[in-house]
Amino acid sequence: MPLNDLTAFPAIVSVIPKSGVQFLDFGFSIAKSSPVPKDWGFYDDPKAAARPTGAGDEAAPIVVRRGDVDSGLVETYAIDHKRIFEAFDRVWMPFPLFREELGGGYFRGPTNWARAYLVRLDAPDDDGNDIRLILALDTDLIDFVEDEAYLAPSPHDTTNGRSFSLPSPQDPTDWFLREPWVKEWCLDVFKEMIEAEDRRRSGSRHARPLTLDELRERMEGPHEYLARYQAFIELIFGLDILPKFVLVDRITEPRPAPIDVDIVIDLGNSRTCGLLIEAQPDQLGADITQAVKLQLRDLSRPELVYSDPFDSRIEFSRATFGRDHLSLRSGRAEAFSWPTIVRVGPEAVRLASLRRGSEGSTGLSGPKRYLWDDDPRRDSWRFNSPMAHGEQSGLATGVAFTTLVNDIGDAIHQIPQATPAHDEAWFPSIRALYSRRNMMAFTLAEIFYQAIGMMNAPAHRLRRRNADLPRRLRRIIMTIPTAMPLAERQIMQRQAEIARDLVYLCIGAAAAQPAADGASAATLLTHADTPLPDVVLKWDEASATQAVFLYSQIALHYSGDARAFFNVLRHPLNRADGASDAFRLATLDVGGGTTDLVVTSFRVEGQGANVTLFPRQEFREGFNLAGDDAVFRVVREHVVEPIRRALGAAGLGDRTDYLLNRLFGGDRGDMTVIEQLRRQQFAAQIAAPIAIGMLAAYESYDPLAPMPATSRPFAAFFDGTALANETVVTYVNQEADKLGATGFELQKMVFPIDFAEIDRTVRSVFLEMLQSLGEVVWRCQTDVLLLSGRPSRLPAVCDILRETCALPPHRIIPLHTFRVGQWYPFRDYQALISDPKTTASVGAMLCLLGEGQLQNFNFRADELKPQSTARFFGKLSGNNRLLKDDEYYEGLDLDDREYELPEKEFDFRGPMPLGFRQFPVDWWPGTRLYSLDYASPELAPKLNARTPLKIRLKRNTREVKDIIDSFVLSRIEDRDGRSLPNNNLRLRLQTIDNQRGYWLDTGILLDK
Incomplete structure (x- = not known):
């Protein structure tokens, strides 16, 4: 079970204001020798039974006995540990962390900024604890107003350094139990417990809801529900596991600058992993050993966290911290409001398994496969609600995030001001018809928000220097598949920037300002302490993997002398050639959705160990054939x-x-x-x-x-x-x-x-592709071939490459057998890269830091510039081959900004996939890029009678200057030579064969 490591918190723990919902994990075990009472005796006035139960009842049970210490007062009933866990196991409850008064005692509040979640573990954790307590703190501040409810810490509390803690049983806190919303909360939890017990006894999923009178009959006293809650609070106090809390002052000037943090994310088709690395203000360069894994908190089972590479699956799910409708009655409308709308990773996988089927569409196997799809969905996305009793879950709207996007999922602040005011694009989402492309922004927003919370979490900061300083994102670095079409790269860049903007708008760190010209999209204004982080999509996964190999060898084993390392490792034939002293390194990255090959030559400038590495990509290619x-x-x-x-x-x-x-x-x-x-x-x-x-x-x-x-x-x-x-x-x-x-x-x-x-089965998948790539490795005269990506662990992958004789077997290095060293964040106990999936994110971190921040490793990663691999363009066959007869354009040079497509026509007779390949041989696998189809089903029969249509394409350099492989329709003529409007056909980006979706999303296993 992926439980969070417990932290030995000091007596006083600092909390960063406005850092979202913060989680603190505590573990304990109640043994017979434990100092906490085994039970609590209560006097519950029987006369209160005649009064209304709930918010209108001002009475409360009185503790008359704690364990064996008897006060001699009349006892109505007792609450033991079993009854506490019966009621509050895996339930979010309000938690009284009140402000300490300077003269002793506690102020009346804040009442709605802390929640507690009690969990009995299926098996003890590594420390022998069989119970976990998760404390959640809403770190937003609310101005204190006299004669109004004190619901959350105020800015004055931070400037005055006030402490917050759990009152002792001797402190007068009965007023909190009498708060109407707290009483209703406890009563609701008790009612849910009784009804669940009735369902278990009857063996039925459905049980008739209990009336208030029936519920009172099941109580030992009129306020048993409050007695259980009071015993729960006293149990936690008696365990003495909670520290005091102080909110860091970020108001008083001068204030130190926050710690900058870079996040590196490798978001794959199947799995995702990430890293965080801090830049300490008093440290020259970067300490790469301080990089930490990105950690995701499971919001529906908050005792669980995930830091290893996680599933890329997403599910729409509203994060809740208890009974929001009762929290609203406290007077605080947005307490514990988690702004994002999708869950990612193992939590999403578990939620998907709980679907009933009639609730509608609730998630995707991964957003990266659908960057091409900008169509609105025909039916609405819905929340995955396993506990819902109705036939349909609610529409995936109604949280802070969805007020900032429209029905298609486009960010409203990025809509040009010139768009008419009545246009639907301006309206916040109501129908949840989000395009699958925008699922990437939704996914990244959840990851970014979790990262902001994690890096400011007390447990994380206490393991770092400057523990009381807040952390802020400085850069967001994302890796991309080596041969991803440049059109999809640009889409991914935009989606990451949109996700960043939406998160900062949600947390109040930015505000949209209308454009001065009144026509362009709004710009974001940020606080001086929280500028927008840069989004960097420079490095492909295969090139990043090469950085891991080179750093571990050159910086650690050769003390920076790259030339000496290259001389040792160069292929004897290349060393004897003498034509070039460059070292050629090839990387084959086999992922879940794509397989990519890159061959890079490395030139060394400088002498001895004081050198700079200059990479130059000699070849890159990729195919949509991989582990999945x-x-x-x-x-x-x-x-x-x-x-x-x-x-x-x-x-x-x-x-x-x-x-x-x-x-x-x-x-x-x-x-x-x-x-x-x-x-x-x-x-x-x-x-x-x-x-x-x-x-x-x-x-x-x-x-x-x-x-x-x-x-x-x-x-x-x-x-x-x-x-x-x-x-x-x-x-x-x-x-x-x-x-x-x-x-x-x-x-x-x-x-x-x-x-x-x-x-045999695995060979049948990879044989033809790997033989082709093996020939490229041989023709490029590479010195070493690295194998990365989790599927590279499959024996057939390495065996096929060895059989090609592209290189001697010892020059083909599967990275899961590579001893990388103790610096590697995802190493195993033998300092090996146990999961090659992780090399891309770690390598991207090295590419970033190698530009002047690492000792013995100066790596000019800025020299790695993506180039188009599209040389031949045309209609693809059913097995993704671009045959000679179907070539429409050849000799393309899309890297030249002035290059224009030839004035050539091709026939359109019906829907057709279009793609490209790199080499002038039709056995070389092609890459799908576009689909060309009728603009609507209604036009199809009319235009079909006039086929074949003559089609001309042109480069779309005016509208999207950064996308060099973007094409648009230039001219359409029917068979009689008459011109047709270009909007009669639709040329759209589509990089997978099945428009309906991937097999993990459709479930179709026997389609052929």
């Missing part, structure tokens, strides 16, 4: 096929194929949304984890020492990090039973694992 394709093929051949055989053995016979195609095939006219959801859930939550488990086991396969075939039961693939969706399992079993399968139970299946067969 291997997973898909393993699903079809090693997951679905055993199910097929099991169904046949269960008596289905010829009906087996019929059932499998109904379950996992393409859409049908009679297919319900529930069936579509179950298909998608099976692919993402059953089939994919099984396939990934098989591939993980296959990573240790040695073809020279083959292991006998083995098997693994269904349950063994789901170890807690991935949970089998019982609803989907039941659905598959029931569908098989309907057709007459006898004794078929998916959850009891045993899947054969034949590594030789898995090796």
